[in-house]
Amino acid sequence: MPDEARVDDQTPAPSVRRRRRRSRSHGAASRRVSSLRRSQRRLAGEEHPTAVEPDDAPIAAQATKRTKDSGAARGTRDRLLASLLHPGRGQILAAIILFIVGAGGVMQVRINATDDTYASARREDLIQLLDGLSSESRRLEGEVTQLEQTRRNLQSGADTQRVARSEAERHLTELSILAGTAPAEGRGIRMRIADPNAAVDAGVLLDAVEEMRDAGAEVIEVNNTIRVVGSTWFGSDGGGLVIDGKPVSRPITLEVIGEPHSLEEAARFRGGIVSEITGPKIGGQVQIEQEERVVIESLHASRENQYARPAPPVPTPR
């Protein structure tokens, strides 16, 4: 039935509807005709086939005509109103799609609102962020290492300084004891030399001091007033004894800090200082007491060196 198809192509939508209705009553042949017609339309590349919804069709056709001849806006509005009153299949489809869009839109809004900025960030952005963060952390780690190194340096410097300081203080006490500028106490002996004939001269006294030093005496004091140090000299002033310019009264008392037993032995050995004093030449008496605590409080007034200056240290030979 070629003429039917031709007629259909030319007829507007309402006749299509009628055509369909009629074809339904016909049978298989008519169905085939209508399917042919449809495929023909498809082949013709109709973007918007005029087969509109059955219910909407008359109004749609009317409205299209009216809009085309630039009728009033009333046409489209009427059509809107009519479609509101008589919904069709297209509206249901549109409803479904709008439902999907609405749900998706709400989802997206929620994702945008609740999630933080990184959840929806693209991969490159995240990689860039990560790169920035890791380089920053590398930089900070380097800084931490540097600061720790500095702290170690400062600590070891402080340690070194502290050790040097305590060493110097120890040296200072040792040297001030040696130089006689600090009081000292410790085990030792007290030696009293009774000299009724006033025969003990500077030489004998120097011998006594040397014997004590030989036995390991660390601090020596004469008569509780005169500290014997490296620069101490012994002399005679008329009939009296003089040590460091100070007269020495008799009996003479020597207080010595050191190992008491060694000191006493050093004084008493045969031919030593005791036998010399108690000998017939001097005729004195020596009394020695070992003491657990000998306190020496007299000080030697040290003078500043007038000529001697510290020399640069000689390199130690290997």
Place this chain on the structure above:
Amino acid sequence: MIPLLGLLAGIVLGIVLEPSIPQVLQPYLPIAIVAAMDALFGAFRAYLEGTFTDRVFVVSFISNVLIAAAIVYVGDQIGVGSQLATAVVVVLGIRIFTNAAAIRRALFHA
């Protein structure tokens, strides 16, 4: 009326049930929504001009959404994802404005 009800139902359901899409698809959802908006505006314009067809509407909707998402996906794969997403949004935005202008003209003749 029914489409409006559908939109409302979608929004309400989205708010109440808080559905979530897979993490993989999340970057493409905004683009898909913009494409859907374009399809919706186009459909409304066609409807006002009397050329609306549900078949065309459904097909154009789905294909628009899929193509937009696919473009962004391909862009992601070749490293120009954000630029292509911007391009898609710009093009769809222009289309949306054109459709909106046509709708305005059809409704108010202005």
